[in-house]
Amino acid sequence: MEDVSDPPFRAVCKSNGADLMYTEFISSEGLIRDAIKSRQKLDIFDNERPVGIQIFGGDEEAMALSARIVDTVNPDLLDINFGCPVKKVVSKGAGAAVLKDIDLMVRLTKAVVNSTSLPVTVKTRLGWDDASINIGEVAERLQDVGIKALAIHGRTRCQLYKGSANWDPIASVKENPRIQIPIFGNGDIDSPEKALLYKNRYGVDGIMIGRAAIGYPWIFNEIKHFLRTGEHLPPPTIQQRVEVIQKHLHRSVEWKGLKAGINEMRRHYTNYLRGLPNIKEYRLKLVTISEVEEIDDVLEQITNSYDGYEFKPRQVDMDSMAYSCG
Structure with missing residues (x-):
């Protein structure tokens, strides 16, 4: 999450239960040009490990060179963003734009895998639009070139962040006998109830939380506690x-x-x-x-x-949960 998942934000998430975190996504072209903002995003600290550095781009050589640069700061893994839907990224042929050309996605991924000693993971979406949901093919082909895990946001690029995330295609990837790598689901998880329901319903290996943690890093410990005990932690005072x-x-x-x-x-x-x-x-x-x-x-x-003010627990819309899971 650009301008959000920086070291200060990651610090409060880590102290409230986040297991694995990623940097803001970093332009491969910016790293090669030695752009100050891109280089600063490489800052990682031992107290936030395990931590991954996320890069994006649409050029094989630039992605390979940036992977070598990432190697030098020794994160725990390197993640490729093939899911960002925003116009300024897509217009450069990067992020979710690559979903329109799976051959290019494979070449970009292979270039990164071959250029780093780090485990390489990928974050992407279901497809470009409802008519071109291709995540099944994407998962198989990226696994074949060496990625170690795949995180899937349950929306297409054209959806942006509108409507409900569709986790059915994520479950289909997880159920594919060819897929041996971990599959992580992402999209609409904003409560312990949803985390438990989606984990059980779709069988994913893990859940990725993004927007729901902004201003509420307690969500990680709340979910983990609920999964262990079936009980809610009290809201933070x-x-x-x-x-x-x-x-x-x-x-x-x-x-x-x-x-x-x-x-x-x-x-x-x-x-x-x-x-x-x-x-x-x-x-x-x-x-x-x-x-x-x-x-x-x-x-x-x-x-x-507001001393003594009692916060209400986050409200969960069970009807929307049922719709999302249907």
Whole structure:
């Protein structure tokens, strides 16, 4: 998730139960050009392992060269993004655009596999559109050129993030006797109930969570606890939420610098504080203040103002779950 899954965000996810994390996706062309932003995305830390670095691109030579660059920082694995649906990526023939040319996808993947000593995994979608769902062929051919795991988002590129994710094709890949690599499902998992239901219904080896963790990193431990016990953890208190916000903020400033660190945190406050009544005034302060100490003061005010407030558990729409699983 570009501009989201950076080291500060990964730190709060790891401390709240995430088992495996990926960097923001990195342009292969940017790495080769030594672009500062692309190079910075290679930053990984021992306390977040196991961690994978994710790259994208549409040129074999560039992908091979970038794989060699990734090798030098020694992540636990290298992931290829063949799933990003956004226009600025697709228009360059990368991300989900490669789903329109499986031969090219295979060549790109093979170029990466042959250029690194790291395990190579792939993240992709079901296909370009409903008329060209080709994930079955994709899975077989990518396995044949050496990938070690495949994560599948249950939407086509044309769906973007609209509608419900369709996990039936993911299950078909998992059930294919030719497929021996782990298959991970992705799309619409935003509660412990859904995680358990989808895991049992579709038989995947693991579940990938993206958007649901933004501003709510507790989801990882909540899901793991529910899978083990069938019981829910209580929602995080206001004190716990503010502690995580501060950890995220301070790490963001430390890693990105004062201005960028503060500015990029602003996208997270709404999600962290979701559910609090009459929070608009405080939130407005958080997104306009430019000093860490002042932000800490506002967060302390929020803690005091909402001390004892009982958050409601996340609501799960069982009807939408049944529809998604049908």
